[in-house]
Amino acid sequence: MLRFLTAGESHGRALVVIVEGLPAGLEVAVADIQAELARRRLGYGRGPRMRFEVDDVTITSGVRHGRTLGSPVAVEVRNTEWDRNPERWQREMSVAAEDGPTQAPLTQPRPGHADLAGMQKYDFVDSRDVLERASARETAARVVAGTLAKLWLATLDVDVLSHVVRMGAATAPAGPPPTMADLERIDADEVRCLDPDASAAMVTEIKEAARDGDSLGGIVEVVAHGVPVGLGSHVHWDRKLDSRLAAALMSIQAVKGVEIGDGWEVAGLRGSAAHDPISWDAQASDYRRTGARAGGVEGGMSTGEPIIARAAMKPLASLNRPVLGTVDVLTKEETVSFKERTDVTAVPAMGVVAETMVALTLADEVARKFGGDTVAETRRNRDGYLAALREGPLG
Ligand SMILES: Cc1cc2nc3c(=O)[nH]c(=O)nc-3n(C[C@H](O)[C@H](O)[C@H](O)COP(=O)(O)O)c2cc1C
Numbered sequence: 001m002l003r004f005l006t007a008g009e010s011h012g013r014a015l016v017v018i019v020e021g022l023p024a025g026l027e028v029a030v031a032d033i034q035a036e037l038a039r040r041r042l043g044y045g046r047g048p049r050m051r052f053e054v055d056d057v058t059i060t061s062g063v064r065h066g067r068t069l070g071s072p073v074a075v076e077v078r079n080t081e082w083d084r085n086p087e088r089w090q091r092e093m094s095v096a097a098e099d100g101p102t103q104a105p106l107t108q109p110r111p112g113h114a115d116l117a118g119m120q121k122y123d124f125v126d127s128r129d130v131l132e133r134a135s136a137r138e139t140a141a142r143v144v145a146g147t148l149a150k151l152w153l154a155t156l157d158v159d160v161l162s163h164v165v166r167m168g169a170a171t172a173p174a175g176p177p178p179t180m181a182d183l184e185r186i187d188a189d190e191v192r193c194l195d196p197d198a199s200a201a202m203v204t205e206i207k208e209a210a211r212d213g214d215s216l217g218g219i220v221e222v223v224a225h226g227v228p229v230g231l232g233s234h235v236h237w238d239r240k241l242d243s244r245l246a247a248a249l250m251s252i253q254a255v256k257g258v259e260i261g262d263g264w265e266v267a268g269l270r271g272s273a274a275h276d277p278i279s280w281d282a283q284a285s286d287y288r289r290t291g292a293r294a295g296g297v298e299g300g301m302s303t304g305e306p307i308i309a310r311a312a313m314k315p316l317a318s319l320n321r322p323v324l325g326t327v328d329v330l331t332k333e334e335t336v337s338f339k340e341r342t343d344v345t346a347v348p349a350m351g352v353v354a355e356t357m358v359a360l361t362l363a364d365e366v367a368r369k370f371g372g373d374t375v376a377e378t379r380r381n382r383d384g385y386l387a388a389l390r391e392g393p394l395g
């Protein structure tokens, strides 16, 4: 089993993540983690914080001389705003009871954020007590865990990347599952969309929303290549790969819809048009699916085809020009919400987090199916399974 825990507030000293269940012998460098964190900071429409937040990474345990030991890996990501603006944040987020907050409490909750439900549930009158943890800053810690999962998956020739297929009203044309080369080519682009015209329309859409002080949501598609047949299982609800992927993706801040393959579209088709026919590839001695409607999962198990999962993000709740009605929790006066520094959109960044959640889910399923205390042992077990399939009655 691969599991991880994150801790940390958005403007606190640091985020912390502990990942347990990685095999020994996995090559890990701080630079790998920093590269993934940099991808998460990118994307047109991100707010001012992303220009100075540098994600200062320290691996504190579980790695020795560049290789995992099989023990829990703990990583700290310091919030550089803590040191950059000590007057503001070190006092505001102090753990000491004698240091009161420096700012008036935020009492006008933002519709669509975690503010009001969190204030009621935990009995806070200052929304900061909620937003600091609800904030998607936490996803930086997840991306650290996801980097480790991706590095492990890469030793099994499994790769996970994403692209943006919708930004507000701008939509990329549908196409076959992209290759890793396709996705790598656009990885540093401002919106990470495969279609150049749609990409330009997305940038325009973001500029217009920014001009209006508004926000945008959208849809990303995560693609995992090289996933062997048989991860997940049909035998129980909580072992189904599609259900696990859906839960993992839905856990991302502001994600409100998840689709595996052509989930929504096939609901409107006839069965004869909705499923991917099975064929035999004599050269590869393997079964293939013609088409990708199932998104690489049937019966809660990976089919060996690319896994395709989409995540839909609502427009961000904080608006640079707040117009949504709310109520001041102390006076009960009707007003608009408090104004908090914000992104205009974070759809490309969410794509990196979505890759992370898919990679962590796949790595956990790899651990369950193949086990192994070392990277070499997991790979040997995977190879043995695939060889047995080829040599058995189905091969
Ligand atoms: C990468 C990323 C960045 C985000 N940035 C913002 C932001 O700048 N402003 C905002 O209001 N919400 C932002 N969100 C969304 C909020 O964190 C989210 O809406 C909030 O925690 C409430 O959770 P819910 O939308 O799932 O109900 C972001 C989400 C992600 C994944």
Ligand SMILES: C=C(O[C@@H]1CC(C(=O)O)=C[C@@H](OP(=O)(O)O)[C@H]1O)C(=O)O
Pocket: 010, 047, 048, 049, 050, 053, 134, 135, 136, 137, 138, 139, 140, 253, 318, 340, 341, 342, 343
């Ligand atoms: C800090 C990050 O995202 C933040 C997520 C977020 C929210 O409400 O979720 C609000 C903004 O925070 P701030 O007000 O500090 O600028 C984003 O910048 C990050 O992704 O690292």
